Amino acid sequence: MGNDMIKQPFTIKSQVTIPDHLIKEVQSKFAYVDEYIANATILPDGNTIELELRSEINKQEKNNLEEKIQRVVLSMVKGAYQPKVEILEDYLDKQVPYQSDPNIELLKRQEISQETPGVFTLGPLVTRLIEYFETRFVELADSFAAQPYRFPILIPARYLQRVNYFRAFPHSLSFATHLREDLDTIDHFSQHAGCDAHGNLTAAPDSFSPIQNLLSPAVCYHLYFALADQSLPEGKMIVTAVGNCFRYEAINLTSLERLWNFTMREVIFIGNKDFVLENREIARQRMQKVFQELELAYRVESANDPFFIGEFRKQAAFQSAFQLKFEIRASLPFKNSTLAVGSYNYHQDFFGRHLNISLPDGSPAHTGCVAFGLERMAYAFLAQYGFDPNQWPLCMKGLI
Amino acid sequence: MSTQENSPLIEQIQHVLAAALRLSEDAVSPALEFGDVPQWDSLGHMEVMMELEQNFGIEINADTIATLISIPAIHDYIIMNKQNG
Numbered sequence: 076m077g078n079d080m081i082k083q084p085f086t087i088k089s090q091v092t093i094p095d096h097l098i099k100e101v102q103s104k105f106a107y108v109d110e111y112i113a114n115a116t117i118l119p120d121g122n123t124i125e126l127e128l129r130s131e132i133n134k135q136e137k138n139n140l141e142e143k144i145q146r147v148v149l150s151m152v153k154g155a156y157q158p159k160v161e162i163l164e165d166y167l168d169k170q171v172p173y174q175s176d177p178n179i180e181l182l183k184r185q186e187i188s189q190e191t192p193g194v195f196t197l198g199p200l201v202t203r204l205i206e207y208f209e210t211r212f213v214e215l216a217d218s219f220a221a222q223p224y225r226f227p228i229l230i231p232a233r234y235l236q237r238v239n240y241f242r243a244f245p246h247s248l249s250f251a252t253h254l255r256e257d258l259d260t261i262d263h264f265s266q267h268a269g270c271d272a273h274g275n276l277t278a279a280p281d282s283f284s285p286i287q288n289l290l291s292p293a294v295c296y297h298l299y300f301a302l303a304d305q306s307l308p309e310g311k312m313i314v315t316a317v318g319n320c321f322r323y324e325a326i327n328l329t330s331l332e333r334l335w336n337f338t339m340r341e342v343i344f345i346g347n348k349d350f351v352l353e354n355r356e357i358a359r360q361r362m363q364k365v366f367q368e369l370e371l372a373y374r375v376e377s378a379n380d381p382f383f384i385g386e387f388r389k390q391a392a393f394q395s396a397f398q399l400k401f402e403i404r405a406s407l408p409f410k411n412s413t414l415a416v417g418s419y420n421y422h423q424d425f426f427g428r429h430l431n432i433s434l435p436d437g438s439p440a441h442t443g444c445v446a447f448g449l450e451r452m453a454y455a456f457l458a459q460y461g462f463d464p465n466q467w468p469l470c471m472k473g474l475i
Numbered sequence: 476m477s478t479q480e481n482s483p484l485i486e487q488i489q490h491v492l493a494a495a496l497r498l499s500e501d502a503v504s505p506a507l508e509f510g511d512v513p514q515w516d517s518l519g520h521m522e523v524m525m526e527l528e529q530n531f532g533i534e535i536n537a538d539t540i541a542t543l544i545s546i547p548a549i550h551d552y553i554i555m556n557k558q559n560g
Contacts, residue, residue, distance in 0.1 A: 154525065156535075156536065156537050157536065158537055159537035159538055386518070388521075389517075389522070390518065390521075392521055392524075392537065392540060393520060393521055393540070394517075395537055396537050396539075396540030396541040397540075397541045398541075423517075424510065425517070428510075428513065428516070
């Protein structure tokens with residue numbers, strides 16, 4: 076190894092101070108800066124960035140990496156608006172019996188088995204918990220007489236392009252392809268394809284067909300695309316569906332907290348502005364009673380989506396200013412932190428305009444959805460109540 | 476047309492919005508509102524906010540962003556903040 080190799084970990088001084096409210100957001104984006112990065116932490120001073128690398132790098136590579144880090148920080152911080160934080164419900168102080176890291180017990184009991192980062196097989200306990208929470212979310216959907224839908228896992232690239240998804244969330248996309256319809260290609264693949272020591276599939280890139288589809292990042296998008304270029308005859312709709320979602324999060328993928336492949340139950344509202352906002356609020360109030368019954372320690376607060384670097388500053392400020400998103404953040408006592416287990420969302424007429432979904436008066440439809448992450452819900456519950464059913468809330472006694 | 480619609484400040488705001496939203500000046504009426512043209516969407520709105528800050532020397536915060544959704548509202552906000560400043 077030459078003397079000019081950079082030993083790790085090393086620190087970078089940010090050109091601008093990262094304010095407290097942006098530290099987590101900026102830090103999460105470092106996962107996409109460079110494949111060398113194994114871990115990146117912004118210290119509480121908002122200026123010092125600690126980096127751990129997968130391997131040693133030379134001075135030129137270090138300079139490139141530092142330039143990219145500074146670019147991310149400047150893009151997200153310079154001119155950023157301080158978000159307007161509104162708390163609608165606050166039960167974070169609720170006393171819960173479990174204080175340990177549930178991952179240790181989940182692994183010991185073989186309740187979770189990692190196939191690849193962010194992808195887990197779940198055992199009977201976690202599955203039963205998910206099924207229980209699903210019944211509670213379906214009850215919410217039933218209380219609106221929501222129509223049930225089933226959506227596919229694949230979503231066409233041209234759909235996502237139409238709603239500017241590539242610009243807003245390029246970092247989290249997951250692509251689907253298949254072998255080209257060519258006998259020689261398929262024969263060659265069947266004879267020679269394998270996986271290298273890193274788990275990478277060894278096949279010629281030109282074996283694969285051009286990418287036309289992706290793994291779906293959200294449930295409700297499928298409904299909006301199904302309604303594109305149409306008028307809603309009754310002027311309103313309430314729909315519910317559960318589905319697999321895929322959001323790649325690189326080194327941020329952590330146990331059941333942050334999965335690449337996860338499941339969401341959604342209740343979706345389409346109509347005029349008042350219809351969507353009123354129903355979003357009714358859903359929140361109904362779920363407040365459910366969460367009370369589950370004795371969950373949580374808070375509902377304003378939030379923004381994890382837009383990519385170039386879009387973040389403007390889109391996040393807009394979401395915050397117009398109060399488009401509220402997250403249900405459950406307490407994780409073992410790390411004195413919170414985890415978003417669901418959200419109440421209003422998209423204004425974004426999908427109505429971009430997809431030409433109109434109301435009977437010709438105006439673009441407004442949309443909104445309430446969404447619950449099933450794996451995260453089970454995980455947060457175990458983090459608060461642990462593995463002894465005798466310690467669980469009354470409504471869940473007898474579940475196991 | 477009201478006096479306000481003829482005011483030089485309104486014309487200035489129209490000019491700033493046209494630049495921020497990459498529209499011709501003719502496309503920006505004195506009563507234009509958020510959503511009236513496709514360019515004035517969520518991203519366009521934030522471009523407008525930044526251009527207003529730069530051109531009029533005013534400070535716009537998260538509380539204000541959601542209220543400045545028409546040229547008349549922007550006009551009133553600038554007048555009020557210039558007076559207060």
